[in-house]
Amino acid sequence: MTQATTQAAPSTAVSAAAARTRWLQDNGVYVAVGVLLLFNAVFTANFLTVGNFTTQLVQAAPVLIVALGMALVIGTEGVDLSVGAVMALAAAIIPLYLGAGWLMAITMALVVGVLAGAFNGFLVAKVGIQPIVATLALLVGGRGLALVIANGQLVQLRDPTFLSLGTDDVFGIPISVLIAGVLALVIAAVTNRTTFGRQLVAIGGNRKAATLAGLPVTRVLIGVYAITGVLAAIAGVLATSRLAASDPADMGLLMELSAITAVVVGGTPLTGGKVRVLGTVFGVILMQLVRATLIKHNLPDSIAQMIQAAIIVAAVYVARERR
Amino acid sequence: ETPTTASSEGPAASAAQNQSAGPGCARSKTGYPQIDLKGAVVGFSQSEKEANPFRTAETQSIRDEAAKRGAELLYTNAQSDLNKQISDIKSLIDRGAKLLIVAPLNSDGLQPAFDAAKAKQVPVVTIDRKVSSQPCTDYLTFIGSDFVEQGKRAAQQMIKATGGNGKVAILLGASGNNVTVDRTKGFKDGIAGTPGLTVVAEQTGEFDRSKGQAVMEQLIQSNPDITAVYAENDEMGVGAVTALKAAGKQPGKDVKIVSVDGTRNAVQLIADGSYTAVVESNPRFGPLAFDTLEKFGKGDEIPNTIVISDDEYDSTNAAQKLANAY
Amino acid sequence: MTATLTKTTPTMAARTKVLQRQGAAVALVLVVAVSWLVFPRFGSLDNLRDLALQGSFLAVIAIGMTFVIITGGIDLSVGSVYALGGVLAAWGAQYGFLVALLLPLVVCGLIGLINGLLIARTNMAPFIVTLASLLFARGLLLVITDEGATTYKIASDSAFVELGRGTVFGFGYPIFIAAALALVGGMLLNRTNFGQNVFATGGAEQSAVLLGVPVAKTKVLVYTMSGTLAGLAGALTAAYLQSGVTVIGVGLELDAIAVVVIGGTLLTGGMGTVLGTVIGVGLIKVIQNVINQIGTLDSNYQSVVSGVFLLIVVVLQRILRR
Amino acid sequence: MPTDMPSTPVIEVAGVTKTFAGVRALSDVDFTLQRGEIHALVGENGAGKSTLIKVLTGIHTTDAGRVTRNGNISTIYQEVNLVPLMSVSANMFLGREPRNRFGLIDRARRDADAAELLRGYGITADVSSPLGTLAVGEQQMVALARAVDANADVVIMDEPTSSLEPREVETLLGVVRKLHEQGIAIIYVSHRMDELYRICDTVTVLRDGVNVHSGPLKELPRIELVSLMLGRSVKEIESHGTTAFGEDHHADAEPVLQATGLTSRPRIDGVSVTIRPGEVVGLAGLLGSGRTETAKAIIGALPVDGGTVLVAGNPVARTVKASTRAGISMLAEDRKTEGIIPNLSVRENIVLAALPRLSRFGVTSRSKQDRIVDAFIKRLRIKVSSPEQKVAELSGGNQQKVLLARWLCTEPKILLLDEPTRGIDVGAKAEVQALIDELAREGLAVLLISSELDELLDGADRLVVLRDGSVAGELEGDQLTREHVLKAIAAEVTDDSGDHAGSPQHSR
Numbered sequence A: 001m002t003q004a005t006t007q008a009a010p011s012t013a014v015s016a017a018a019a020r021t022r023w024l025q026d027n028g029v030y031v032a033v034g035v036l037l038l039f040n041a042v043f044t045a046n047f048l049t050v051g052n053f054t055t056q057l058v059q060a061a062p063v064l065i066v067a068l069g070m071a072l073v074i075g076t077e078g079v080d081l082s083v084g085a086v087m088a089l090a091a092a093i094i095p096l097y098l099g100a101g102w103l104m105a106i107t108m109a110l111v112v113g114v115l116a117g118a119f120n121g122f123l124v125a126k127v128g129i130q131p132i133v134a135t136l137a138l139l140v141g142g143r144g145l146a147l148v149i150a151n152g153q154l155v156q157l158r159d160p161t162f163l164s165l166g167t168d169d170v171f172g173i174p175i176s177v178l179i180a181g182v183l184a185l186v187i188a189a190v191t192n193r194t195t196f197g198r199q200l201v202a203i204g205g206n207r208k209a210a211t212l213a214g215l216p217v218t219r220v221l222i223g224v225y226a227i228t229g230v231l232a233a234i235a236g237v238l239a240t241s242r243l244a245a246s247d248p249a250d251m252g253l254l255m256e257l258s259a260i261t262a263v264v265v266g267g268t269p270l271t272g273g274k275v276r277v278l279g280t281v282f283g284v285i286l287m288q289l290v291r292a293t294l295i296k297h298n299l300p301d302s303i304a305q306m307i308q309a310a311i312i313v314a315a316v317y318v319a320r321e322r323r
Numbered sequence B: 001e002t003p004t005t006a007s008s009e010g011p012a013a014s015a016a017q018n019q020s021a022g023p024g025c026a027r028s029k030t031g032y033p034q035i036d037l038k039g040a041v042v043g044f045s046q047s048e049k050e051a052n053p054f055r056t057a058e059t060q061s062i063r064d065e066a067a068k069r070g071a072e073l074l075y076t077n078a079q080s081d082l083n084k085q086i087s088d089i090k091s092l093i094d095r096g097a098k099l100l101i102v103a104p105l106n107s108d109g110l111q112p113a114f115d116a117a118k119a120k121q122v123p124v125v126t127i128d129r130k131v132s133s134q135p136c137t138d139y140l141t142f143i144g145s146d147f148v149e150q151g152k153r154a155a156q157q158m159i160k161a162t163g164g165n166g167k168v169a170i171l172l173g174a175s176g177n178n179v180t181v182d183r184t185k186g187f188k189d190g191i192a193g194t195p196g197l198t199v200v201a202e203q204t205g206e207f208d209r210s211k212g213q214a215v216m217e218q219l220i221q222s223n224p225d226i227t228a229v230y231a232e233n234d235e236m237g238v239g240a241v242t243a244l245k246a247a248g249k250q251p252g253k254d255v256k257i258v259s260v261d262g263t264r265n266a267v268q269l270i271a272d273g274s275y276t277a278v279v280e281s282n283p284r285f286g287p288l289a290f291d292t293l294e295k296f297g298k299g300d301e302i303p304n305t306i307v308i309s310d311d312e313y314d315s316t317n318a319a320q321k322l323a324n325a326y
Numbered sequence C: 001m002t003a004t005l006t007k008t009t010p011t012m013a014a015r016t017k018v019l020q021r022q023g024a025a026v027a028l029v030l031v032v033a034v035s036w037l038v039f040p041r042f043g044s045l046d047n048l049r050d051l052a053l054q055g056s057f058l059a060v061i062a063i064g065m066t067f068v069i070i071t072g073g074i075d076l077s078v079g080s081v082y083a084l085g086g087v088l089a090a091w092g093a094q095y096g097f098l099v100a101l102l103l104p105l106v107v108c109g110l111i112g113l114i115n116g117l118l119i120a121r122t123n124m125a126p127f128i129v130t131l132a133s134l135l136f137a138r139g140l141l142l143v144i145t146d147e148g149a150t151t152y153k154i155a156s157d158s159a160f161v162e163l164g165r166g167t168v169f170g171f172g173y174p175i176f177i178a179a180a181l182a183l184v185g186g187m188l189l190n191r192t193n194f195g196q197n198v199f200a201t202g203g204a205e206q207s208a209v210l211l212g213v214p215v216a217k218t219k220v221l222v223y224t225m226s227g228t229l230a231g232l233a234g235a236l237t238a239a240y241l242q243s244g245v246t247v248i249g250v251g252l253e254l255d256a257i258a259v260v261v262i263g264g265t266l267l268t269g270g271m272g273t274v275l276g277t278v279i280g281v282g283l284i285k286v287i288q289n290v291i292n293q294i295g296t297l298d299s300n301y302q303s304v305v306s307g308v309f310l311l312i313v314v315v316l317q318r319i320l321r322r
Numbered sequence D: 001m002p003t004d005m006p007s008t009p010v011i012e013v014a015g016v017t018k019t020f021a022g023v024r025a026l027s028d029v030d031f032t033l034q035r036g037e038i039h040a041l042v043g044e045n046g047a048g049k050s051t052l053i054k055v056l057t058g059i060h061t062t063d064a065g066r067v068t069r070n071g072n073i074s075t076i077y078q079e080v081n082l083v084p085l086m087s088v089s090a091n092m093f094l095g096r097e098p099r100n101r102f103g104l105i106d107r108a109r110r111d112a113d114a115a116e117l118l119r120g121y122g123i124t125a126d127v128s129s130p131l132g133t134l135a136v137g138e139q140q141m142v143a144l145a146r147a148v149d150a151n152a153d154v155v156i157m158d159e160p161t162s163s164l165e166p167r168e169v170e171t172l173l174g175v176v177r178k179l180h181e182q183g184i185a186i187i188y189v190s191h192r193m194d195e196l197y198r199i200c201d202t203v204t205v206l207r208d209g210v211n212v213h214s215g216p217l218k219e220l221p222r223i224e225l226v227s228l229m230l231g232r233s234v235k236e237i238e239s240h241g242t243t244a245f246g247e248d249h250h251a252d253a254e255p256v257l258q259a260t261g262l263t264s265r266p267r268i269d270g271v272s273v274t275i276r277p278g279e280v281v282g283l284a285g286l287l288g289s290g291r292t293e294t295a296k297a298i299i300g301a302l303p304v305d306g307g308t309v310l311v312a313g314n315p316v317a318r319t320v321k322a323s324t325r326a327g328i329s330m331l332a333e334d335r336k337t338e339g340i341i342p343n344l345s346v347r348e349n350i351v352l353a354a355l356p357r358l359s360r361f362g363v364t365s366r367s368k369q370d371r372i373v374d375a376f377i378k379r380l381r382i383k384v385s386s387p388e389q390k391v392a393e394l395s396g397g398n399q400q401k402v403l404l405a406r407w408l409c410t411e412p413k414i415l416l417l418d419e420p421t422r423g424i425d426v427g428a429k430a431e432v433q434a435l436i437d438e439l440a441r442e443g444l445a446v447l448l449i450s451s452e453l454d455e456l457l458d459g460a461d462r463l464v465v466l467r468d469g470s471v472a473g474e475l476e477g478d479q480l481t482r483e484h485v486l487k488a489i490a491a492e493v494t495d496d497s498g499d500h501a502g503s504p505q506h507s508r
């Protein structure tokens, strides 16, 4: 026979602590960015310069653009492993059409992105394949296709208008940063203010219920993956113009992991049903600052990787959902 | 736009010296059968994707030479995957290759593949990266550059260009690779006697242009006083140029750049005045590799290591030697 | 239509059930049969031995991954942990067979244990926790190899090398080790209380808690297992390669996940088999082998073909399951 | 030995308080369970019953108070809490699997034992098939068999009969009596008054997380019990009957829904249902007779082998989307997996299906949403701290109301209600029933599926009785009596000879 008695702690202290963890859970990523900025301001030479901030934003821009799409896909309880491969495809397409003008080249790259994304969406929504496997196929095959298109080689680009995408700025804001910012606003509006956005979150929250509620599940899913595809292609275009070369072998390598990390660190759960756009933006900035800090302090690769691991765990730990 | 197409023009790698620890390797010692190059099936196992011009030129050189000598070439590319390279080599043997040329991905780990070749009495010539297995037993010989020496020569160029004063950032090659280790060691040894030159940052750019560029962008911001960059291959050096230009600096002038390889892009940049110097790492192993196989077939002794002589490009010769670059 | 048609005969139902469960097996049989006919070298004993050996390392990792995925989790760290295990084994080999074998198992098991504890006790997503340990294990590997500059070699006459290179009838020891592990894994999953807990945890975690299943403990155990097995695979690889190579294992986690899922294990958890995983390994390795057999296929096309194959298999399986 | 001291309570709770993110679910609750008694735990939706149970079993920690347990507790939680992907037998023996001499699970014995145990509960399903393939009611019986089989001193049942129909309820009550005879104490949660009075000795009434009454049940008049639960005076309540349905509805217009020959093998075969505007048609039948499948086939959520659905004479494509657009809505039986979107707020759950109508050019209008949501929260008396509260935090009954609201705000022509009052307290149940009545009066066509016979008899104008996936008969007017329905439902009663095979729908 068992005897068990449980006694509880006074409730006021509990609820105060609960409120604090709740606040941290919602704002952890902002706090982390703040802490890292503070650390750098004090301990990193030449950190507080306009040039430095510009560099961080320019480097973060393509990751952010991909992460925005990833956040949507994750919101539907999916994931897209093919984003890096789609970036490579976009990169491979550009030199083929640059002869017909920069606009043509970019358009074709984006078209390929939409098609690749819609293909993923089709596999997930229509055929019913689990997202991680459906997009794994394109991760493996997509980069191969990009290399086939480019004959495996890096191509130096010289179209000045195209290259200016990577080098020019508007009122001091680099074009790529501007594009990333505008896209973040658009995606935020889409998720929070449109039928599509709310349906997307509902599908991620409970697909069966969403289907029974008559939601256009297939259409929304294909749409979400297509958006992710086109965003990856945009990121591919911007990264290519900044590199001044089309490099399908390395373009977007491991981007899927960076993007997913940023999204999750930003407070969007992998279980779907919730999308945090601002969190994603800060998740990207956090990971960018971490990388920058490690390089600026000239840490060896080994230590840098271990510290990154620790920071990811710490950031997700404070933001985790309590049981 | 200009794709960096493979060119097998330019000088083939030639033996600089024959370093032999102990006696060389003769066919009689191995008991391998004699094989006539003409009509023979030769397998070539490439290690990495050909996005790097070095790899493109290397493969092209082997292909051209095989064609020239009337050998049938089987080609595989391990795409930077060690296990795939082992399978590749085994499948080359399986498909009937009687002679093998291998560009190893890494110094270690190819033992099972070498054993398979040994079992079938297929001689293996390794090129470019040196493996730590036994020459003559596990493989025939190694043909390639002395990477430590390349680092030292890069250091000489750097000292010359900076006048022995400056702050240097090193863009390291991929971690876990003997090329990276040796080129770093050579360079550091080379500047050891020059107190005016200090290394202020060492970060990996993984032999990749975009990573080299990204790291350089960070370093310019945190160390605005950097005056020199040593990149362990041209691709990273070219990436650094893009980064420096974007930051409003003049590469080759404000910031000296020295790297290793000898790709056309880099040598062109020297000619244009925005790059300092390139120590060549000659990828055109074709003729030397086939010569070696031929000699071995004839029964001659082959040295354990064949170190090749590498050229050098700087502002004085870049323009006229441009055609030699790959 | 008549009413008699409405009743499917039991044998027919049984047959479709088998097809549904073993979609991958059907695909494997098909691919093997076709390759045997088309490529003369495919069926050679040498090739088959090599195929099995190549598959055995991946199989060891994938068995652990199967358990993890059935609990509804995922382990992205296995590729790095595998490489780390190899380096540790090679380093340990200088102190004898036992150190070479146990050191990687203990250290990699510990990494798995930490993964498990973080996932089970803090409610953090497995994807993220194991992504972090992917970085961590790679970093640790670089620390103990001087940023990858040092490669530990194993003397070719040591007993440990025999573990990776030894053969029975030409079939390498790792094949038998993997087969034994698959057997034990299958038993564990289907015939023990632990296995039932694994299914319950992945099938309905909240319910499992209410049913008294030690969910947290189960999770800790599967991640520990996964880490240990990845370490073992690394050790076997080191023995096979006779050195602790630092550049291996990148992207291996995706291969492991792919074979598990191809084998019919539900990525969302609650369902799966070890046998399916073994079949999945077979499929992937046969496909890679066939691609190599084609020989003339441009290496860039090889990944396109791999991707298309992967797609065909999962679509086929999905259609069979309907 | 504690057993000779009947004064030692088997469970004792003193001053327990439990708060969820601002919601006080339990407030200074005292509760005592004596050895061997059957203790009813009652209260409105959200009163804190399930929370108290989770506190008793240790699933929830408390903010304050003391819990003392003197024995093994076995629990059947409110939502069926088993593992759908695992086999029935694996579920039954999870954690106490029979082993062979090698210590491995003896699967043959597990299956045999499970099959035998379940036979005692009238379940003959294949125990090696996944639990999820069973109907909800059958799953509930499996959960019951599992819980009761454990060697327990206390068995807690949180609304065990909510998904059972009359025959199964009898089985369950039989089990409860048997347990009682064995001296096992039972906590019994139910919203069904009849059951409570038939089997319970004592009662505890919770209201808003407070224990408002504990004492013997038999001495407490029904009406007083209800008044305690609702916190309203006896007089106020007396003005209502057992169910809140009104008179029959006029239904002479053309049928708005004509479903003909719906077939989805092997579950339903040739089912036809016709509903006129303003008519409530009940769907009766045993557990697993195909009622849910019929509703799903009508709305297009179940792939069918044959059959047509006409809305106002026009054929409708067999997809949920097309059906929704044509004006059909369905309240699903399993609110947890097919109803709520747990992460979303009450507001978002309510407007979900009507979202396109509440948007312009795909952009949502918050003010329109708020207006509708406020109206429904008031009308259905949904207990929420704010419309922005996560729906997952609501009690079962309130979740059900949210789902009803979701469908009502799509302004459907045809409403399919699968167990709409399952797990809803007396007050809310009356409200929902009155609502169904009102909706029908407004011209809505309603298909009502319920396991409670009274609800069907009072609420429906016409009954379609299903048996083994086919229509076994239709009852109307005078035929709407308990006896007639039971006869039609239970084949063995009416079946003189092969009536089953000869049912009209089979000879298409």
Ligand SMILES: Nc1ncnc2c1ncn2[C@@H]1O[C@H](COP(=O)(O)OP(=O)(O)OP(=O)(O)O)[C@@H](O)[C@H]1O
Binding pocket: D020, D021, D023, D024, D025, D043, D044, D045, D046, D047, D048, D049, D050, D051, D052, D078, D392, D393, D394, D395, D396, D397, D398, D423, D425
């Ligand atoms: N996990 C939770 N998080 C937040 N609030 C909760 C949680 N569980 C219960 N509540 C709240 O606690 C209160 C009591 O809920 P409980 O489930 O105990 O009600 P109940 O009496 O069982 O109702 P029902 O008859 O509908 O099942 C409700 O207001 C509910 O919203």
Ligand SMILES: Nc1ncnc2c1ncn2[C@@H]1O[C@H](COP(=O)(O)OP(=O)(O)OP(=O)(O)O)[C@@H](O)[C@H]1O
Binding pocket: D132, D133, D134, D135, D136, D137, D138, D163, D165, D267, D285, D286, D287, D288, D289, D290, D291, D292, D293, D294, D333, D451
């Ligand atoms: N997903 C499924 N797979 C296989 N069989 C199923 C599935 N769902 C239901 N069934 C079976 O189909 C039959 C009809 O089930 P249905 O849910 O329609 O019964 P019901 O009359 O609605 O009962 P309930 O009282 O549970 O609502 C049952 O025998 C059930 O076991």
Ligand SMILES: O[C@@H]1[C@H](O)[C@H](O)CO[C@H]1O
Binding pocket: B052, B054, B128, B129, B179, B207, B232, B233, B234, B260, B261, B281
């Ligand atoms: O020497 C070569 C080149 O420098 C190349 O850039 C990378 O691989 C090395 O082996």
Ligand SMILES: [Mg+2]
Binding pocket: D049, D050, D051, D078, D158, D395, D396
């Ligand atoms: Mg309840």
Ligand SMILES: [Mg+2]
Binding pocket: D135, D291, D292, D293, D333, D418
């Ligand atoms: Mg039903």
